[in-house]
Amino acid sequence: MSFSIEAYTEGKADQVVDLWDESMPVGFHMDLRLWRQNVDRCDRLSASASLIAVDSSGSKIIGFVISKLPNHISALAVLPEYRRCGVGRALIDAALSALASAESLAASVKLTSSGQPPTHAITGQDYAHFFPGVPDSFTEARAFFDALGWNRSDGWCVDLKRDLQDFVIAPEVSLSMERLRRDGIELRPCALSDVPALYDHVRENFSPRWLFETQQRVELEPDPSEIMIAVLGDKVIGFAHTFTNRSVKLGPSVYWRAELGENYGGLGPIGVSKDYRKIGLGLALLSYGVWCVKQAGAALMAIDWTVLVDFYGRLGFQPWRRFTPYTKEISK
Numbered sequence: 001m002s003f004s005i006e007a008y009t010e011g012k013a014d015q016v017v018d019l020w021d022e023s024m025p026v027g028f029h030m031d032l033r034l035w036r037q038n039v040d041r042c043d044r045l046s047a048s049a050s051l052i053a054v055d056s057s058g059s060k061i062i063g064f065v066i067s068k069l070p071n072h073i074s075a076l077a078v079l080p081e082y083r084r085c086g087v088g089r090a091l092i093d094a095a096l097s098a099l100a101s102a103e104s105l106a107a108s109v110k111l112t113s114s115g116q117p118p119t120h121a122i123t124g125q126d127y128a129h130f131f132p133g134v135p136d137s138f139t140e141a142r143a144f145f146d147a148l149g150w151n152r153s154d155g156w157c158v159d160l161k162r163d164l165q166d167f168v169i170a171p172e173v174s175l176s177m178e179r180l181r182r183d184g185i186e187l188r189p190c191a192l193s194d195v196p197a198l199y200d201h202v203r204e205n206f207s208p209r210w211l212f213e214t215q216q217r218v219e220l221e222p223d224p225s226e227i228m229i230a231v232l233g234d235k236v237i238g239f240a241h242t243f244t245n246r247s248v249k250l251g252p253s254v255y256w257r258a259e260l261g262e263n264y265g266g267l268g269p270i271g272v273s274k275d276y277r278k279i280g281l282g283l284a285l286l287s288y289g290v291w292c293v294k295q296a297g298a299a300l301m302a303i304d305w306t307v308l309v310d311f312y313g314r315l316g317f318q319p320w321r322r323f324t325p326y327t328k329e330i331s332k
Helices: 010-023 032-040 087-099 102-109 139-147 171-182 192-205 208-220 281-295 309-313
Strands: 003-007 051-055 061-068 072-078 120-123 157-163 185-189 227-232 235-244 264-272 300-306 318-324 326-329
Touching: 003 087, 010 032, 010 061, 010 072, 051 087, 061 087, 072 087, 087 102, 087 120, 157 309, 171 185, 171 281, 185 281, 192 208, 192 227, 192 235, 192 264, 208 227, 208 235, 208 264, 227 281, 235 281, 264 281, 281 300, 281 309, 300 309
Parallel strands: 072 120, 264 300
Antiparallel strands: 003 051, 051 061, 061 072, 120 326, 157 300, 157 318, 185 227, 227 235, 235 264
8 A cells, every 4th residue: 555654744733633533442532622732832742753644645644653752652543444554664663763863862862861862762651641651442552562563561550530429538538637737737729929839849859740740731821729739838748730621731631531521620640748748648638639629510530640549549539541651672
């Protein structure tokens, strides 16, 4: 079958979004709002490794791959009728070649914590990612990467969800929250005046990725009140991003909001300062965040990309989707 590989451009977004919905399994509906946020407005998009496959007529897009620096295959899809014809392999080979180019590797060095160029590509886990790995329900995709010699990671993660209809803060958590209040720790929505302390908290305790995501959200949403914080004096010691159907930014927990219904909610990331762990603050902050989302009118809520099934299970969250990353060498 004859086809050509071309660069993805923002002007192709509508066609690619349509192709996504024709190609992906049910439950991962794409819309232009999410696509623009995670692809066209993402400053880590690799233009040279984000590609489309076009049929012999030159008018129909039959597949695409989106890649992000330093080493991520963010999304890959081929129309069902064009599978097993070499389209997916051609897209992946071209993307890996572009990621392994001297120009891409030089740009990627600045983005890696080691200061060294990446040696392996990974499925998902990019900034403004769609997936933290290949969804286990994508059986064809898993078979595809297996056939191409990609390596399944031993790690896995899940998305969780919970119906909020019966959610209440547990009595023991209420007691813990009261104890924390007596100790001077306040749980409340973030205000603009809290933002510098919030940034300090995330910077000092967590990854550059979480800091980037927090800064990006505050820039998009002048009112940061959907970020819940734990405060001791003038210091932020815990935070939790929450999302509702009023959020300007689509957080990863609500990407697939079509599956959560009109009144959806989400949470994550969430984290407590190293010096204030194991005092019940994490569970209290989580409970408070879920309660705030319910009060905002959410009926069904999701938490994304976690292995802490037992921790979130204490509040009734159950596994929804499971993901497994794949890796492939891109340089020697």
